[in-house]
Amino acid sequence: MQGTLTRENVFEVHLLKREEWLHLARKLDWEYSYVREDEVFPKIISGTPWLPHSDWQDWEEAFKTSYREYVENQHDKDMAVYAVRDAVGRLEDIQKLNTPWINGLKIHAAALPLAEFTGVVGNLRGARFGRDSAWRTMAVFGALDEFRHTQIPLLLLHELVRWDAQFDWTHKFYHTNNWFAIAARHFFDELTLGQNAIEFHIATNFILETAFTNLQFVGLASLAHEAGDHLFEKMVTSIQTDEARHAQIGHPVLAEVMKHDAEHAQYLVDKWFWRNWHIFSILTGVTMDYFTAPDQRPTSFKEFMEEWIVDQYLRTLDEFGLKKPWYWDLFLDELEIYHHMIYASAYTYRATLWFNFVMPSPTDRQWLRRKYPKYWDDMDAIWERVSDQWRAAGPGPNSEMSVHGQAMPTFCDLCQLPLSAGTPRNNTANTLAFEDRNYIFCSEPCRWIFMKEPERYASHKDLVKRVLTGEAPASLPDLLTAYFRLTPETWGKDVCGGKYDWLSKARSHGH
Amino acid sequence: MPLPLYGFREGDSIGLLIVADEQETVGSLAQKLQEAASIRVTPAERVELVYRNRLLDPSITLSQAGLAALDRFDVREERPRGISEGR
Numbered sequence: 365m366q367g368t369l370t371r372e373n374v375f376e377v378h379l380l381k382r383e384e385w386l387h388l389a390r391k392l393d394w395e396y397s398y399v400r401e402d403e404v405f406p407k408i409i410s411g412t413p414w415l416p417h418s419d420w421q422d423w424e425e426a427f428k429t430s431y432r433e434y435v436e437n438q439h440d441k442d443m444a445v446y447a448v449r450d451a452v453g454r455l456e457d458i459q460k461l462n463t464p465w466i467n468g469l470k471i472h473a474a475a476l477p478l479a480e481f482t483g484v485v486g487n488l489r490g491a492r493f494g495r496d497s498a499w500r501t502m503a504v505f506g507a508l509d510e511f512r513h514t515q516i517p518l519l520l521l522h523e524l525v526r527w528d529a530q531f532d533w534t535h536k537f538y539h540t541n542n543w544f545a546i547a548a549r550h551f552f553d554e555l556t557l558g559q560n561a562i563e564f565h566i567a568t569n570f571i572l573e574t575a576f577t578n579l580q581f582v583g584l585a586s587l588a589h590e591a592g593d594h595l596f597e598k599m600v601t602s603i604q605t606d607e608a609r610h611a612q613i614g615h616p617v618l619a620e621v622m623k624h625d626a627e628h629a630q631y632l633v634d635k636w637f638w639r640n641w642h643i644f645s646i647l648t649g650v651t652m653d654y655f656t657a658p659d660q661r662p663t664s665f666k667e668f669m670e671e672w673i674v675d676q677y678l679r680t681l682d683e684f685g686l687k688k689p690w691y692w693d694l695f696l697d698e699l700e701i702y703h704h705m706i707y708a709s710a711y712t713y714r715a716t717l718w719f720n721f722v723m724p725s726p727t728d729r730q731w732l733r734r735k736y737p738k739y740w741d742d743m744d745a746i747w748e749r750v751s752d753q754w755r756a757a758g759p760g761p762n763s764e765m766s767v768h769g770q771a772m773p774t775f776c777d778l779c780q781l782p783l784s785a786g787t788p789r790n791n792t793a794n795t796l797a798f799e800d801r802n803y804i805f806c807s808e809p810c811r812w813i814f815m816k817e818p819e820r821y822a823s824h825k826d827l828v829k830r831v832l833t834g835e836a837p838a839s840l841p842d843l844l845t846a847y848f849r850l851t852p853e854t855w856g857k858d859v860c861g862g863k864y865d866w867l868s869k870a871r872s873h874g875h
Numbered sequence: 876m877p878l879p880l881y882g883f884r885e886g887d888s889i890g891l892l893i894v895a896d897e898q899e900t901v902g903s904l905a906q907k908l909q910e911a912a913s914i915r916v917t918p919a920e921r922v923e924l925v926y927r928n929r930l931l932d933p934s935i936t937l938s939q940a941g942l943a944a945l946d947r948f949d950v951r952e953e954r955p956r957g958i959s960e961g962r
Contacts (some may be wrong), residue, residue, distance in 0.1 A: 773912035
């Protein structure tokens with residue numbers, strides 16, 4: 365009977381309805397009586413511009429999730445991932461995939477999980493130092509999301525180490541001084557671990573998760589589907605459902621910063637678009653255009669970027685009253701070639717990485733020429749030269765190091781990635797003497813970012829400087845094993861050991 | 876004295892670290908980079924070295940040319956005389 369309290373109806377009678385308590389739970393801010401607001405939320409860790417809470421009190425996001433709903437949803441999503449793993453994610457299913465695709469998986473297996481873990485830390489900073497309680501509540505869910513995004517790929521991909529030792533890098537990657545790990549740490553340390561709450565949420569939610577993760581979660585998921593890798597497809601689409609929610613933190617943060625310091629907002633989005641672009645063009649561009657079989661590539665990386673990133677990003681900037689980045693034409697030009705420059709370079713230094721590489725066949729190269737007509741002739745000359753080296757050395761594991769670079773490659777003092785920007789005819793690397801040190805940058809935007817915040821970047825040593833100061837070994841074998849933590853078993857090789865049908869046919873035809 | 880330099884071979888996809896000697900000639904440095912990049916770029920019979928937008932005389936030493944540690948230099952196939960554009 366209504367109003368009579370019994371053991372059975374105690375919750376029914378006394379529990380408030382969702383709409384009666386949710387607003388209070390999410391918007392629970394108060395005035396401080398024994399401490400100043402700027403002591404509770406110091407500028408150095410809450411971010412710039414520092415504004416009183418009265419400016420943030422209307423902060424809002426659309427999801428308004430409760431903790432109970434969050435847990436229920438996440439549980440259902442995890443069960444769905446496990447069901448897919450049990451049905452189509454067994455070792456024998458993975459072994460059926462194309463070899464190049466599996467190597468694309470190894471890149472993501474290494475780069476993704478612990479990067480997501482740094483996202484936990486970044487979100488927890490927002491959960492403490494975000495300027496409104498609704499923001500902080502959402503950031504708690506963001507942190508829990510990122511735990512999930514750490515654990516799922518660790519669980520699903522590291523267990524493949526039983527079959528292929530290179531999957532050990534799922535755990536190992538960020539704990540090494542491998543050159544790509546140095547670059548990835550430089551990026552994620554700044555993006556997430558060492559960042560104030562405002563910059564973290566703009567850089568991570570607005571730039572990375574809104575502008576760029578479509579690359580991963582729409583583009584790569586559809587490629588994974590085409591490649592028959594339903595486990596990876598399910599994993600990334602499941603992750604995307606979380607990203608779509610917590611990415612909403614970034615928009616209202618950016619809107620408030622725009623109101624009070626439009627110049628700073630413009631700097632943050634321009635800086636982080638560029639930094640994200642270089643990392644993602646390698647992770648995703650290489651996987652899309654080289655590690656996916658030609659008949660499984662619905663579009664090129666460039667076409668995907670144009671359809672899903674470029675137009676959408678410009679529209680979003682416009683909505684916020686932000687301008688197109690000053691380097692936009694340069695970015696569009698890099699879209700034509702940057703990841704091709706990186707891939708050709710990395711192929712010839714494949715033993716410095718933890719996954720194997722495939723040579724683009726003549727059919728692949730025709731496809732790439734059609735998709736990237738602007739500079740492909742220059743890239744094609746490089747692949748022709750590498751093909752000749754394999755023909756001269758002959759296929760087989762003993763020839764690997766004959767078709768491999770021996771000189772020390774060089775790296776950008778900002779992004780820490782190889783000096784592979786520009787084109788083969790015009791590498792855009794540029795030097796700078798600053799205070800008592802010499803620096804080199806792969807591109808003008810990397811130099812611009814450095815000059816905006818030299819105190820943040822100047823003391824970091826790229827791999828070349830580490831070698832020159834004796835911190836890292838100068839000889840390639842020692843660098844690979846002692847510093848990069850690779851072994852002859854795990855370092856990268858050609859997936860076919862140079863034994864390609866097309867290579868021998870071309871040779872027999874006198875090429 | 877060892878002189879670490881950033882070398883860029885025209886036609887290549889990456890810059891390379893070349894450790895030269897101050898008393899080495901410009902021509903020798905150009906050949907060193909050609910060889911280091913030869914995995915990706917077919918060596919040319921005749922090359923020239925560009926440093927700070929100047930074409931350098933291959934017979935002078937790096938010290939005479941003013942190259943300092945961690946400078947950038949470029950090596951390209953020799954152009955017909957009269958064309959000297961560069962970085």
